[in-house]
Amino acid sequence: MTEKIKSLFHKAKLDVKFMNAGKGHKLTESTSNVGSTSTVEPRKRVEPTKEAKVAGQAALARLEAKESNVKRFNTSYAAIKAQVKRELEQEKQAQKNVQKNHVQPEEKAAEDNSSLAVSYVCYRCPYLSDEVLPQDEWKVKIKEFLYEQLKGEDAGLISCLIIQNCNSKKERIDTCVDTLGKYLENIINIPEEEKYKKIRMQNRVFQDKVIPIEGALEFLNAAGFCQKKLMNNDEEEDFLVWNANNCNIDDLIILLEALKTAQPIPLELDRNLQILLPMQANMRTELPPSFFNLTPEDIGKEQQLRTEAVERDQMLRTKAMRERDEKQRLRKYKFSLIRIKFPDNLILQGTFSVHENFQNIVNFVSENLINNERPFSLKKLPQTTFNDDCFDKTLLELGLFPATLLMFFWKNMSEETSHNESIGYLKEELLSVIQPA
Structure with missing residues (x-):
């Protein structure tokens, strides 16, 4: 795993510590004034961007x-x-x-x-390369990079990044992270309890919250879980069983922290x-x-919507109604x-x-x-x-x-x-x- 990728986890840890440290100065606060109301006082000359x-x-x-x-x-x-x-x-x-x-x-x-002011929106990914690519192409490239890195010695950390970068819908990702975290926390807090060392793969929670998320099984494998056939209610079923020889308690604590602090690899516009x-x-x-955030048809209707908005503003409407309409408009x-x-x-x-x-x-x-x-x-x-x-x-x-x-x-x-x-x-x-x- 590259040093830049590792720095993602380090930065995330610092952010968590900062948020838990209590009140303080804002990171955006400046010690100097920007300037007058209509002028910009430029900064000192720096290295070219x-x-x-x-x-x-x-x-x-x-x-x-x-x-x-x-x-x-x-x-x-x-x-x-x-x-x-x-x-x-x-x-x-x-x-x-x-x-x-x-x-x-x-x-x-x-x-x-030829009438387009800009053909498409592109991004950079300073953690991987200096290429300039559309967002969809970066998603593919990041996924390929992470799965290639998964073959190395940092499979646990990489699987955390796969969970964050290769899945859609943040709610589903957060739910999966919480579920995986509970599996590890149970073993860390009560290591002598055998029931916490086994996960029944047909369990509804596991099927709904873990299996659909890319990187989740890879994370459990890196955390010391191996798939085995065990008897359950007189029937043989698939289980994931934790083995301390594959991943000890200290390693579990490190993985748990990585799971909670992992972030999507950022793209710069x-x-x-x-x-x-x-x-x-x-x-x-x-x-x-x-x-x-519109379809081409929606864009064509924008002017009509603005006209209707003017007419609505002439009607008696509450402040809450106006604020709701404005938020909906800005989401576009x-x-x-x-x-x-x-x-x-x-x-x-x-x-x-x-x-x-x-x-x-x-x-x-x-x-x-x-x-x-x-x-x-x-x-x-x-x-x-x-x-x-x-x-x-x-x-x-x-x-x-x-x-x-x-x-x-x-x-x-x-x-x-x-x-x-x-x-x-x-x-x-x-x-x-x-x-x-």
């Missing part, structure tokens, strides 16, 4: 893949500024033509993937960092179904597409969970700036600003879902030390992420 490193790697990959192309996209900042200017002029002219000729702009077909030109941002507006959203538009009209795009704090957006922007030591503001037009009370609020609480455009501003742009427009705002290596429209 995974997103920034991956952006550079992605850029290299694209360049290598395009070596055979005759036409290359110029990623110098001057060329990009010129391209942005041309696109803004084209967009302005197109709007004039629409107004002059009363022609409706063409709409892209919903099934056209990949930001899917993109730098968009104006026309690309205008064209890529659709969100994939994976952004929602899983992710938020955040776009940050800079004064040079380049757009930084990232994917976030709706349950992440606004501070994570601030960090995302700061990590990708050329000058991340200068305070900046993020605003949502027309007039929404975010004060320090907003930084710990989730995107769901702030209404920044399912997609939001934020405007970037330097603080005190009128000062003599104004931003150098010739170098732009984003790190130079990120310009290679831009793809021609």
Whole structure:
């Protein structure tokens, strides 16, 4: 078992000890203020994040893949500024033509993937590898990894992870863990009692709560239980019988702690960092179904539901009714597409969970700036600003879902030390992420 996987158990133990230690300071408390109500005081420069490193790697990959192309996209900042200017002029002219000729702009077909702002939601698993994969693919990969590790000497610990990672419905998992825990606790607390050393496999509790859960039998085997035929009510039945030679009391205590502290192997949401030109941002507006806890049909009905919600709000309704409807509405959203538009009209795009704090957006922007030591503001037009009370609020609480455009501003742009427009705002290596429209 890898050291990173072992660290999962160590972290879980610390978390349990912390929760049992009584009241104290919140882990999220900070010793310094965030800043003024409309500005962000960035942190000191730190080691580049995974997103920034991956952006550079992605850029290299694209360049290598395009070596055979005759036409290359110029990623110098001057060329990009010129391209942005041309696109803004084209967009302005197109709007004039629409107004002059009363022609409706063409709409892209919903099934056209070129209209998607992001193709799919991906994750990283720092405990296994640096790959970026959809969640379903990670589930398969994690399962394969754990069953391969099950062949090693840490089968008991690995089986705890299989229980947590290879089964659905948390209630069923928790019930199984409680049942397995009782089997072990009975032996640990009363080792001389023979009846606690046998589990009848046809027992209803065992059949309903243990057998259906992957990893449960493997855990019992690692805990010293072996399958045997025994007589019961004059009939031969299958039993799991504990043998101290296979797993002593001290080992049972270790396994019991591992069973109670094991957690699912965490996945980190990949930001899917993109730098968009104006026309690309205008064209890529659709969100994939994976952004929602909805079927495609439900998404199509969302506008109708919003209209009905306005009508309901005009009726006499209790506060409890309104809160219930609001909670039901918010459950539909899983992710938020955040776009940050800079004064040079380049757009930084990232994917976030709706349950992440606004501070994570601030960090995302700061990590990708050329000058991340200068305070900046993020605003949502027309007039929404975010004060320090907003930084710990989730995107769901702030209404920044399912997609939001934020405007970037330097603080005190009128000062003599104004931003150098010739170098732009984003790190130079990120310009290679831009793809021609």
